[in-house]
Structure formats: structure tokens, C-alpha cells
Amino acid sequence: MLLKRLSExxxxxxxxGEVRSLLKEELALHAEEVTTDxxxxxxxxxxxxxxxxxxxxxxxxxxxxxxxxxEKSGLLRVAKxxxxxxxxxxxxxxxxxxxxxxxxxxxxxxxxxxPDERTKAIKIDNLYIDLGVRSQEEAEKLVKIGDYGTFTVTxxxxxxxxxxxxxFDNRAGCAVLAELLKEEFALELNAxxxxxxxxxxxxxxxxAYRLHPDLALVIETTAAAxxxxxxxxxxxxxxxxxxxxxxxxxxxxxxxxxVDLVVETAEKLNIPYQFRRxxxxxxxxxxxxxxxxxxxxAVISIPCRYIHSxxxxxxxxxxxxxLRLARGILNAVAEGGxxxxxxx
Amino acid sequence: MKELLKKLSETYGPSGREAQIxxxxxxxIKDYVDETYTxxxxxxxxxxxxxxxxxxxxxxxxxxxxxxxxxxxxxxLRFSNVGGLxxxxxxxxxxxxxxxxxxxxxxEKLEELNKLxxxxxxxxxxxxxxxxxxxxxxxxxxxxxxxEVAVVGNRxxxxxMDNRAGCAVLVKAIQELAITDNExYAxxxxxxxxxxxxxxxxTYxxxxxxxxxxxxTMVGDTPEAPTMSVSxxxxxxxxxxxxxxxxxxxxxxxxxxxxxxxxxxxxxxxLTAGGTDAGAIHLTKxxxxxGVISIPCRYVHTxxxxxxxxxxxxxxKLLKAFLSAPLEMREIFPCHLE
Numbered sequence: 064m065l066l067k068r069l070s071e072x073x074x075x076x077x078x079x080g081e082v083r084s085l086l087k088e089e090l091a092l093h094a095e096e097v098t099t100d101x102x103x104x105x106x107x108x109x110x111x112x113x114x115x116x117x118x119x120x121x122x123x124x125x126x127x128x129x130x131x132x133x134e135k136s137g138l139l140r141v142a143k144x145x146x147x148x149x150x151x152x153x154x155x156x157x158x159x160x161x162x163x164x165x166x167x168x169x170x171x172x173x174x175x176x177x178p179d180e181r182t183k184a185i186k187i188d189n190l191y192i193d194l195g196v197r198s199q200e201e202a203e204k205l206v207k208i209g210d211y212g213t214f215t216v217t218x219x220x221x222x223x224x225x226x227x228x229x230x231f232d233n234r235a236g237c238a239v240l241a242e243l244l245k246e247e248f249a250l251e252l253n254a255x256x257x258x259x260x261x262x263x264x265x266x267x268x269x270x271a272y273r274l275h276p277d278l279a280l281v282i283e284t285t286a287a288a289x290x291x292x293x294x295x296x297x298x299x300x301x302x303x304x305x306x307x308x309x310x311x312x313x314x315x316x317x318x319x320x321x322v323d324l325v326v327e328t329a330e331k332l333n334i335p336y337q338f339r340r341x342x343x344x345x346x347x348x349x350x351x352x353x354x355x356x357x358x359x360x361a362v363i364s365i366p367c368r369y370i371h372s373x374x375x376x377x378x379x380x381x382x383x384x385x386l387r388l389a390r391g392i393l394n395a396v397a398e399g400g401x402x403x404x405x406x407x
Numbered sequence: 408m409k410e411l412l413k414k415l416s417e418t419y420g421p422s423g424r425e426a427q428i429x430x431x432x433x434x435x436i437k438d439y440v441d442e443t444y445t446x447x448x449x450x451x452x453x454x455x456x457x458x459x460x461x462x463x464x465x466x467x468x469x470x471x472x473x474x475x476x477x478x479x480x481x482x483x484l485r486f487s488n489v490g491g492l493x494x495x496x497x498x499x500x501x502x503x504x505x506x507x508x509x510x511x512x513x514x515e516k517l518e519e520l521n522k523l524x525x526x527x528x529x530x531x532x533x534x535x536x537x538x539x540x541x542x543x544x545x546x547x548x549x550x551x552x553x554x555e556v557a558v559v560g561n562r563x564x565x566x567x568m569d570n571r572a573g574c575a576v577l578v579k580a581i582q583e584l585a586i587t588d589n590e591x592y593a594x595x596x597x598x599x600x601x602x603x604x605x606x607x608x609x610t611y612x613x614x615x616x617x618x619x620x621x622x623x624t625m626v627g628d629t630p631e632a633p634t635m636s637v638s639x640x641x642x643x644x645x646x647x648x649x650x651x652x653x654x655x656x657x658x659x660x661x662x663x664x665x666x667x668x669x670x671x672x673x674x675x676x677x678l679t680a681g682g683t684d685a686g687a688i689h690l691t692k693x694x695x696x697x698g699v700i701s702i703p704c705r706y707v708h709t710x711x712x713x714x715x716x717x718x719x720x721x722x723x724k725l726l727k728a729f730l731s732a733p734l735e736m737r738e739i740f741p742c743h744l745e
Binding site for chain 1: 446448450489526
């Protein structure tokens with residue numbers, strides 16, 4: 064399964080090479096043109112010259128760590144790349160750099176903690192990576208300052224058609240994009256795998272500037288908070304209830320015609336869907352919709368529990384339904400189902 | 408001005424859902440300009456062609472609102488803010504949706520009122536079940552304050568004076584503008600309240616020689632108000648800076664000179680928080696000189712925003728004089744090295 068391989072690949076923001084190579088190898092045959100740019104975005108073009116020109120976007124970077132210093136003891140000081148809850152870091156296995164040097168995010172053992180330390184989360188400043196070496200010199204031979212670390216987790220199927228693993232945000236979206244690229248649409252399809260979303264939507268801005276499409280469809284992964292301790296009104300999304308349409312977040316408000324198009328498409332095709340009930344955080348649509356003189360954008364997301372952690376869960380029916388919905392939206396757009404210029 | 412502002416204030420138009428207010432404004436201006444059009448962000452453009460300086464005037468037409476995030480089994484709606492909302496101001500407010508559905512805002516039981524947050528509030532639209540509620544309102548629908556304008560003395564109270572007051576001034580300016588060589592792009596911008604988004608793309612599209620925003624600003628003339636040297640009724644302001652922009656110094660001087668020449672009262676404005684469309688305009692492309700004319704407004708972002716009609720008339724006079732002034736580009740872009 065491509066999704067499993069994508070999930071297991073290492074690719075923190077700014078270090079997406081492994082994911083880029085995997086996708087390039089997997090998909091080159093399905094496109095008329097494959098290119099990259101200075102930031103590392105990966106573009107596949109299909110149906111060149113057709114109208115409308117549509118950009119379908121999934122970011123390929125994941126949250127991770129960066130080595131920022133050595134201790135004399137050989138332990139590594141690290142910084143976070145993207146937003147990770149400090150509380151999920153301790154005691155996780157990570158792979159560092161191109162050679163995937165293994166290490167553990169270390170913290171004081173429970174026996175040695177003072178009572179008040181046990182009740183507090185350990186901050187990133189007090190966490191370190193232990194490579195199992197005994198000196199700075201040995202550590203320097205294995206990893207360099209600036210090397211990236213990512214969680215090492217084998218993706219596995221679980222429960223009721225679910226998948227456990229890391230980096231579903233947004234390799235699950237990448238996998239949807241990969242499937243779309245294998246299909247035929249009556250429009251110019253630009254599948255773009257963007258970089259550095261997790262650190263501020265950086266890849267998508269330049270990609271949208273370069274392509275200047277008529278429409279952008281962003282495939283994302285979003286939090287499912289349908290768990291203990293949440294009220295139903297705070298679930299954000301519910302695992303298994305289908306793809307979630309973004310209405311508003313910190314970076315973007317969905318135009319009414321986009322809401323109508325997505326809802327009508329889902330209902331016509333009998334695809335379960337839900338609305339993302341959170342108005343904070345952001346996606347690539349935030350920057351894309353503000354590029355050039357404004358680009359019409361839509362965001363649909365795969366619900367994901369424990370997002371931004373080494374052990375997330377997605378439901379494969381949700382994934383499949385996100386693919387179906389994206390396909391339906393592209394077909395509707397190809398058939399002229401969206402007014403592409405002007406809202407009022 | 409009074410009737411126009413009343414109409415604009417009472418029209419529905421939160422950020423991202425500006426179609427209704429855009430239609431109302433287009434009706435008012437379409438016979439006075441060479442063309443009108445809209446774009447993907449919901450901006451409304453009105454162009455008066457000319458061979459002189461290319462001037463963009465932005466007045467944002469969006470207002471703050473509440474976006475529905477959840478309908479519960481008993482028909483109550485949970486919501487989040489669209490733009491800057493205070494939970495304390497919201498308590499007990501009447502709200503209205505695009506389709507005319509109305510509701511009131513209630514709160515959960517609360518021990519201490521200062522712990523009130525938006526999560527503790529809900530909208531009650533009179534429905535008793537989720538099914539009934541969903542006939543009127545869907546997740547993602549956006550409500551605004553529902554409030555009729557009141558005229559009190561020479562002042563007006565209502566919702567969305569931020570920034571329908573600016574829109575009213577720009578509409579009147581278009582209707583009454585003297586013949587000029589300048590090419591004027593009046594843009595009624597979208598999504599200002601959520602981050603100057605409409606003005607960013609419209610400036611990119613127009614690429615003007617200079618940009619001017621017309622918006623409201625806060626005042627410091629009410630009891631125990633935060634210190635600010637702007638008062639209601641003492642004329643429009645020429646903005647010096649806010650959190651989004653330091654206005655171009657030459658533009659600031661030009662506005663002041665024009666005000667003085669035409670005996671228009673004006674105030675200088677330094678707003679320590681908040682921003683306006685000029686913040687996006689001046690950073691577009693390789694940088695565009697930008698300035699702001701503001702209309703003083705009390706109780707900003709409440710349903711009881713108050714403006715003074717004299718201030719609006721003077722803002723209109725200043726804007727018209729500026730737009731028809733012969734503008735030498737060398738004057739607007741002084742070479743700092745010369």
C-alpha cells in the first residue's frame with residue numbers, strides 16, 4: 064500500500080527529499096510533465112492546456128525535530144520543526160539524518176523524578192536525543208548539526224478498517240493525490256506535493272504563484288477529537304464520518320459557492336461528509352487563496368486521531384471517501400459546475 | 408448620507424459572505440463609474456477611467472460575525488468568531504443569518520462572569536430539535552448582529568459602522584466626484600476583519616500608484632477610555648500609524664495640506680492596536696505608498712457603534728478633494744536620495 068510507504072518515509076519540513084523521490088518514482092509514468100522548484104515542491108501535470116486549470120494540493124512534509132547542538136556526553140540538543148506537543152516526545156524512537164541513525168528522545172526515568180516533576184510535562188529544552196554513544200566526538204561522527212529527526216513507526220492496519228502510524232498529516236492526503244493522478248479528468252490537472260506547510264504554508268504560496276490556476280483543491284488531514292474529555296461540539300471531526308469540509312480556519316474562509324459545490328457533490332454521489340468544527344489552525348489554502356489576484360480554493364480533510372504524534376489513527380473508509388469526493392469535485396468542475404470568476 | 412449609512416449598516420455582510428452588501432453597494436454606484444466587477448475573494452471594484460495617477464481607495468465592506476460550528480440535539484447552535492468578538496458584548500444579543508433566520512445568544516451556567524468565553528455561549532433560534540434547527544441554519548452559516556440604526560442628535564448608532572461608515576463615504580465620493588484626470592479604483596474589500604485578505608489580492612490586481620484606505624478608528628473621548636488623541640465629532644483622521652502600517656509620510660502631508668486648504672477639520676491618528684487595509688496595500692508587489700482616512704467611531708465591534716455625521720461629511724469632502732487633486736507622481740514618490 065502506497066499510503067503505508069508514504070507514512071513510513073521520513074520528511075520533516077525542509078527535508079522532504081525521501082518523500083519526493085518516492086512520489087516521483089511512483090507517479091512519473093502517469094503525468095505528462097514532472098517538475099520541481101527552488102523550494103522543493105513537486106509538480107505533476109496532466110492534460111496540459113485544457114481548461115479549467117486546476118491545482119490539487121497535498122503537503123508532503125511532516126512535523127519533526129532538528130539537531131541543534133551536542134553535549135559533551137554525546138547527547139544531542141534538539142528543536143521542534145512544526146508544532147508538536149512536548150508531552151508526546153519523551154521516550155520515542157527517532158531516525159536522524161540521511162543514514163537514519165537511530166536514537167531515543169531521552170528523559171529522566173520515573174524513579175529519579177521528584178514528586179513535582181512527575182506531574183509536569185517535560186519541555187523540549189529538557190529533552191535530548193540519545194544515540195547510545197559516550198562522547199561528543201562519537202556523536203559528531205554519526206550526525207551533523209541541522210540533521211532532521213523523525214519518528215520511526217511501522218504503519219499497520221488495526222480494528223475496524225483503520226491504520227495506525229505517523230505522518231498521516233499529510234501523507235494520507237498525498238496518497239489521495241497519487242490516486243487522482245492515475246485517473247483521467249477533462250481538465251488540466253496539476254498535482255502538487257508541497258513543502259514546508261507545517262512551518263507556515265511556505266511551499267504552497269510559491270506553487271500557486273507559479274501555476275496561477277483557476278481553482279485549487281487542497282487535500283489535508285485534520286484532527287479528530289471525538290475522544291474522552293471532549294464535548295460533542297468540540298470534536299472538530301469524527302473518525303469514520305467521512306471527509307471534512309473546511310468552512311473557516313485562521314487563514315481562510317470558504318466561499319459560499321465552494322461550500323455549495325462540495326456539499327452538492329457529496330450528496331449527489333452519496334458520499335458521507337462532515338464539517339470541520341474548528342476555526343483555528345490553517346492549511347495551504349490560506350496562502351493559495353491570497354496569491355495573485357485571489358485563487359478560488361477548497362479544502363477537504365481526512366479525520367485523524369492523535370495528529371502530530373508518532374501514533375495517529377485514520378479510518379481507511381474516510382480515506383477512500385475523501386478520494387471519491389475529490390474525484391467528484393474535479394468532475395463537477397470539469398463539467399462547468401463552478402463559476403470561476405467573481406463571487407458577488 | 409444618513410439614509411445611505413442606515414441602509415449599509417443594516418445590510419448583512421460578514422467576512423467571507425459579502426455578496427449581499429456588495430449588491431447593495433453596486434446598485435448605488437454603478438451609474439457613476441465606467442465599470443464594476445468582482446473577484447474570487449468577493450471584492451467589489453468600481454473604476455473611473457482616466458489618464459492621470461492610478462489611485463486605489465479601499466473601504467472594507469465586511470463586518471464581524473459568528474460562524475456556526477455545531478447544532479446540538481436540542482437545536483442550540485455553537486459558534487466561533489469571525490473577526491474580533493468579545494464574549495461579554497455578545498451576551499443577550501440578537502443575531503441574524505443570511506437567510507433572515509434570527510436568534511439570541513445565551514450562556515451556560517457560570518460561577519464567575521469574567522471567565523466567560525465564546526465556548527460557553529450558544530445561539531438559540533427557537534428550534535427544539537436538531538432537525539428543526541437544520542431547516543433554518545447549517546454548520547458554516549455566519550450570523551451577524553441584528554440591529555436597527557438609531558439617529559441620536561447628529562450621531563448614528565448601529566452595528567457594522569465599522570466599516571459601512573467608510574463604505575458610505577466612498578459611495579458618496581464616487582457619486583459626487585468632480586471631473587479628474589486620475590484613474591480611480593474604488594474597492595469595497597472583503598475579509599478585512601479576518602486579516603486584510605481582500606485588499607491584498609485587489610491591490611495585486613490593480614497595481615495602483617498609491618492606495619488609500621477609508622476605515623473607522625477608535626476614540627479616546629469617553630469616560631475612563633484608554634488614552635487616545637482622537638475624539639468623535641472633531642473631523643476625520645489622517646492616520647500616522649497603526650499595527651499594520653506606517654503611512655507614507657508624503658501622503659500624510661498631502662492629506663493634511665488638502666484638509667487645511669479646504670478648511671476641513673482633521674485629527675492625526677496613532678492607533679496602537681489593530682490594522683486596516685493599508686497594511687496589505689503598502690506591502691503589495693514592490694511596495695505601494697499608502698495612507699488612511701479614518702472616521703472616529705465609539706464602541707467599535709459592538710452592535711452599538713457610534714459615528715458622527717459631521718465627521719462623515721468632512722471625510723467625504725477630504726476624500727473628494729484628494730481624488731480630484733492633480734497628482735504629480737514625482738510628488739508621491741519623492742526620491743529620498745535626491
